[in-house]
Amino acid sequence: MRIAAAAALLLLALPAAAQEWVPMRSARLQALDKVTARVSILDAPVGRAASFGSLTINLRACQGRAPDEVPDAAAFMEITDSRAAPGSPPAFRGWMFANAPGVNMLEHPVYDIRVLECR
Numbered sequence: 086m087r088i089a090a091a092a093a094l095l096l097l098a099l100p101a102a103a104q105e106w107v108p109m110r111s112a113r114l115q116a117l118d119k120v121t122a123r124v125s126i127l128d129a130p131v132g133r134a135a136s137f138g139s140l141t142i143n144l145r146a147c148q149g150r151a152p153d154e155v156p157d158a159a160a161f162m163e164i165t166d167s168r169a170a171p172g173s174p175p176a177f178r179g180w181m182f183a184n185a186p187g188v189n190m191l192e193h194p195v196y197d198i199r200v201l202e203c204r
Contacts, residue, residue: 106148109203112160114142117197126201139167140176140196147203158183158203164191 114127116137129135129144136142146161164177177191183200191198 105151105154106159107151109147109149109158111204112144112147112158113201113204114160115199115201116140117199119195119197128204137198138196140193140198141165141167142198149203156183156202158200160200160203162198164198166193 109131111128111130114129114135116125116127117123118125118138125137127135127137127142129142131144131147134141134143141164143163143165144160145163148159150157159180159182161180162177163175166176169176176193177198179189181190181198181200182188183202186199
């Protein structure tokens with residue numbers, strides 16, 4: 086969480102022209118099953134749930150850069166695992182960044198999710 090907060094502060098320190106985020110309707114996600122090494126590409130619309138293995142991915146927002154800027158994407162997601170104990174918190178809740186996947190990532194023993202782009 087500290088890294089995500091530092092990234093947010095860094096974004097605030099950039100000039101206004103470098104912060105042009107545009108709301109998008111869906112995200113392309115790369116999903117990895119670490120056990121089988123199966124990689125899948127998921128299209129997740131904002132406001133709907135997508136599934137991968139035992140994960141349910143709820144995409145709350147997806148922001149992309151303006152066409153005249155360096156491509157990037159940021160997606161706010163809540164990811165739950167159906168195999169988790171009842172009442173346990175989500176496996177992930179927060180922003181993921183396409184150009185900085187290590188800043189805020191899903192920490193799961195079996196699955197990995199990464200944002201590729203917003204559309």
